[in-house]
Amino acid sequence: MKFGRLQLISACLLGAAVPAMAYAAHAHRVPASAKALNKHSAKPKPQLLGQRSIDNERATQIQNALIHSGYLTGDPSGHWDGETEAAMTKLQADNGWQTKLVPDSRAIIKLGLGPSTASNTVTNPTASNSPANPPAAPAPTQHDLQ
Numbered sequence: 001m002k003f004g005r006l007q008l009i010s011a012c013l014l015g016a017a018v019p020a021m022a023y024a025a026h027a028h029r030v031p032a033s034a035k036a037l038n039k040h041s042a043k044p045k046p047q048l049l050g051q052r053s054i055d056n057e058r059a060t061q062i063q064n065a066l067i068h069s070g071y072l073t074g075d076p077s078g079h080w081d082g083e084t085e086a087a088m089t090k091l092q093a094d095n096g097w098q099t100k101l102v103p104d105s106r107a108i109i110k111l112g113l114g115p116s117t118a119s120n121t122v123t124n125p126t127a128s129n130s131p132a133n134p135p136a137a138p139a140p141t142q143h144d145l146q
Contacts, residue, residue: 054080065111
């Protein structure tokens with residue numbers, strides 16, 4: 001009986017000691033570096049995404065379209081300058097669009113310089129891909145008439 005009692009007391013002491021030792025081992029842990037001690041350390045700056053400037057070829061395309069639509073006068077300079085930015089801001093304001101981000105994608109599309117028509121409008125500004133002017137269908141052949 002004494003042996004059973006001794007086992008019971010040992011088991012209780014061991015059961016209470018193991019969690020206390022585990023807590024003590026983790027509660028007094030020291031950070032591995034001094035940087036971890038400073039909670040207000042500088043966070044890395046987020047990388048800027050997207051295009052930050054307009055290249056000269058695209059600036060020329062936009063200037064040609066702005067001249068054609070009456071928002072810019074003179075010859076295209078090929079550089080995104082103050083006059084071009086002012087003309088684009090005016091175009092966007094006239095259409096009720098934001099004017100802080102120039103050029104706005106809607107303005108580029110309105111000028112006919114969207115992704116699918118960028119090369120067509122610059123080479124032939126009078127060309128239109130609108131439903132009002134669909135491309136002409138090929139003439140029927142003798143085989144089609146039979």
